[in-house]
Amino acid sequence: ERERGGMAKESSSVPCTPLLKDELDIVIPTIRNLDFLEMWRPFFQPYHLIIVQDGDPSKTIKVPEGFDYELYNRNDINRILGPKAACISFKDSACRCFGYMVSKKKYIYTIDDDCFVAKDPTGKEINALEQHIKNLLSPATPHFFNTLYDPYREGADFVRGYPFSLREGARTAVSHGLWLNIPDYDAPTQLVKPRERNTRYVDAVLTIPKGTLFPMCGMNLAFDRELIGPAMYFGLMGDGQPIGRYDDMWAGWCTKVICDHLGLGIKTGLPYIWHSKASNPFVNLKKEYKGIFWQEELIPFFQSAVLSKECTTVQKCYIELSKQVREKLGKIDPYFTKLADAMVTWIEAWDDLNPPTVAAEVPNGPAKGK
Numbered sequence: 046e047r048e049r050g051g052m053a054k055e056s057s058s059v060p061c062t063p064l065l066k067d068e069l070d071i072v073i074p075t076i077r078n079l080d081f082l083e084m085w086r087p088f089f090q091p092y093h094l095i096i097v098q099d100g101d102p103s104k105t106i107k108v109p110e111g112f113d114y115e116l117y118n119r120n121d122i123n124r125i126l127g128p129k130a131a132c133i134s135f136k137d138s139a140c141r142c143f144g145y146m147v148s149k150k151k152y153i154y155t156i157d158d159d160c161f162v163a164k165d166p167t168g169k170e171i172n173a174l175e176q177h178i179k180n181l182l183s184p185a186t187p188h189f190f191n192t193l194y195d196p197y198r199e200g201a202d203f204v205r206g207y208p209f210s211l212r213e214g215a216r217t218a219v220s221h222g223l224w225l226n227i228p229d230y231d232a233p234t235q236l237v238k239p240r241e242r243n244t245r246y247v248d249a250v251l252t253i254p255k256g257t258l259f260p261m262c263g264m265n266l267a268f269d270r271e272l273i274g275p276a277m278y279f280g281l282m283g284d285g286q287p288i289g290r291y292d293d294m295w296a297g298w299c300t301k302v303i304c305d306h307l308g309l310g311i312k313t314g315l316p317y318i319w320h321s322k323a324s325n326p327f328v329n330l331k332k333e334y335k336g337i338f339w340q341e342e343l344i345p346f347f348q349s350a351v352l353s354k355e356c357t358t359v360q361k362c363y364i365e366l367s368k369q370v371r372e373k374l375g376k377i378d379p380y381f382t383k384l385a386d387a388m389v390t391w392i393e394a395w396d397d398l399n400p401p402t403v404a405a406e407v408p409n410g411p412a413k414g415k
């Protein structure tokens with residue numbers, strides 16, 4: 046009998062020790078109301094929220110009582126960034142990356158407002174935030190695959206044949222969570238399988254091996270902002286752009302290339318959230334249309350991207366990547382030249398708001414297993 050997860054009911058207060066209470070911000074992009082927070086209250090209330098209100102800034106978004114938050118609408122983004130605001134998407138969930146930029150914390154968790162608390166096969170409510178924090182605080186294994194999954198997890202370890210020289214692992218930069226109920230399918234798949242629901246709860250956390258790209262979904266995602274924040278630019282989408290629903294994919298591909306270069310790890314798997322709303326597949330098809338054939342050229346680009354050894358900080362890696370985007374992808378469509386410019390603007394804006402106190406050199410140490 047396949048293990049099945051489900052959606053939790055509104056819970057009463059569940060005592061949880063708020064790990065990283067003052068070192069983590071929760072970033073939520075929204076055009077809707079934030080009632081979903083009621084269900085997350087036991088897990089989220091101790092944390093500071095950064096709400097990025099998309100769309101019409103004159104609309105008032107009500108935040109449930111008792112949450113500590115800051116809210117930014119488009120007027121705020123324009124006021125804070127001035128002309129550099131052009132790199133932040135409008136009328137697309139990609140706007141969430143503004144929250145990463147204004148945060149002052151070491152960790153970020155971002156979640157969509159139609160994602161709810163899921164239940165594991167035992168019926169226990171899943172504290173997704175707690176699991177992401179565990180993923181981020183334990184090492185990753187990008188340089189050698191452990192067949193018994195996460196070796197740092199209680200009750201597991203490295204298996205025979207795993208080199209002891211590699212058992213220290215790599216620092217974890219990203220924790221990519223999954224979704225019960227509505228899976229993050231692209232529009233063609235959604236159209237073919239409109240009623241497919243993900244009921245499969247896989248009790249595993251895996252490190253994505255070095256040299257392998259993956260499709261990063263922004264719905265249930267956490268990362269170490271100090272390790273990889275400047276790479277988490279959710280590319281130009283939405284109003285005035287020829288493409289949508291590739292913002293998180295773009296960020297994931299850039300981030301993975303940079304993590305591989307800097308010897309950092311990315312994990313995927315637990316925790317699950319319950320994704321409740323299927324967005325309109327026809328609207329999604331229009332947004333994704335160009336991306337579906339462009340990505341056949343983008344993937345080989347990222348697979349063959351090489352960063353020089355002078356790229357010792359995320360910013361330097363990202364600027365280097367933007368140059369390669371301009372040179373190699375600009376010929377696909379003028380959009381990529383615009384995107385390369387936006388990548389540079391993003392880094393400039395990031396450094397304006399986050400002046401490097403000390404050179405944020407990520408020791409480009411010889412990532413073992415190279």
Ligand SMILES: O=c1ccn([C@@H]2O[C@H](COP(=O)(O)OP(=O)(O)O[C@H]3OC[C@H](O)[C@H](O)[C@H]3O)[C@@H](O)[C@H]2O)c(=O)[nH]1
Pocket residue numbers: 073074075076077099100135136137138139140156157158159229262263264290291292293322323324
């Ligand atoms: O113009 C917009 C539209 C939506 N949002 C906010 O973004 C979140 C995701 O929106 P939604 O749940 O309607 O879209 P999905 O198709 O389920 O989202 C997935 O695919 C698109 C993106 O990649 C997204 O990250 C994925 O989760 C939600 O919080 C909306 O309120 C917005 O800010 N602006």
Ligand SMILES: [Mn+2]
Pocket residue numbers: 157159320321322323324
């Ligand atoms: Mn959704």
